[in-house]
Amino acid sequence: GAGVSQSPSNKVTEKGKDVELRCDPISGHTALYWYRQSLGQGLEFLIYFQGNSAPDKSGLPSDRFSAERTGGSVSTLTIQRTQQEDSAVYLCASSLGAGVDEQFFGPGTRLTVL
Amino acid sequence: RKEVEQDPGPFNVPEGATVAFNCTYSNSASQSFFWYRQDCRKEPKLLMSVYSSGNEDGRFTAQLNRASQYISLLIRDSKLSDSATYLCVVNRTSGGGADGLTFGKGTHLIIQP
Numbered sequence: 702g703a704g705v706s707q708s709p710s711n712k713v714t715e716k717g718k719d720v721e722l723r724c725d726p727i728s729g730h731t732a733l734y735w736y737r738q739s740l741g742q743g744l745e746f747l748i749y750f751q752g753n754s755a756p757d758k759s760g761l762p763s764d765r766f767s768a769e770r771t772g773g774s775v776s777t778l779t780i781q782r783t784q785q786e787d788s789a790v791y792l793c794a795s796s797l798g799a800g801v802d803e804q805f806f807g808p809g810t811r812l813t814v815l
Numbered sequence: 816r817k818e819v820e821q822d823p824g825p826f827n828v829p830e831g832a833t834v835a836f837n838c839t840y841s842n843s844a845s846q847s848f849f850w851y852r853q854d855c856r857k858e859p860k861l862l863m864s865v866y867s868s869g870n871e872d873g874r875f876t877a878q879l880n881r882a883s884q885y886i887s888l889l890i891r892d893s894k895l896s897d898s899a900t901y902l903c904v905v906n907r908t909s910g911g912g913a914d915g916l917t918f919g920k921g922t923h924l925i926i927q928p
Contacts, residue, residue, distance in 0.1 A: 744859070746916075804859075804916060806860070807858060
């Protein structure tokens, strides 16, 4: 079956612009995660959605970052007024249920802020 | 102390050798442990879960030491295709009750012919 998909695969933007990154999780997966990975660095947790529960936003680095998950499926990560330090690969993952289930990752969106 | 710590390496190992690396975690309440593998410019993928009694999957053996709060990964008869970054992963518990996973920064393994 289809895996996690993300779009766009690459995004180049100018400093100060807003960007939206999209994630389509595996059908039926109730948990969805956003991470970012800077070059040569580990995964940095951003936000976690689980079913209808309030999302865990504890990893969002600033109030310029926000995410929504509509209808329990597709999620959008929005970065407002992008900065150069926002440049990274943004990875989305989904899992079947609880947070300790295997996470399946999408291919990521490579964001470059000029 | 960081939540999950790993030696970043790189570990340069000749093909056919055995290699092992450890990972330490800070949250004694953690209950679930995993090793993920990430190839260059690719997304992470689950390699194996780590069970309390230790577990083996082919050439890979994972062990958990709760008392010392570390997990290990052993790779026997290493192959060139084992070259990758290995991520130690521990379940994360937050005050809000929404669990997730904390990923270590990874150990970079290079198998040399």
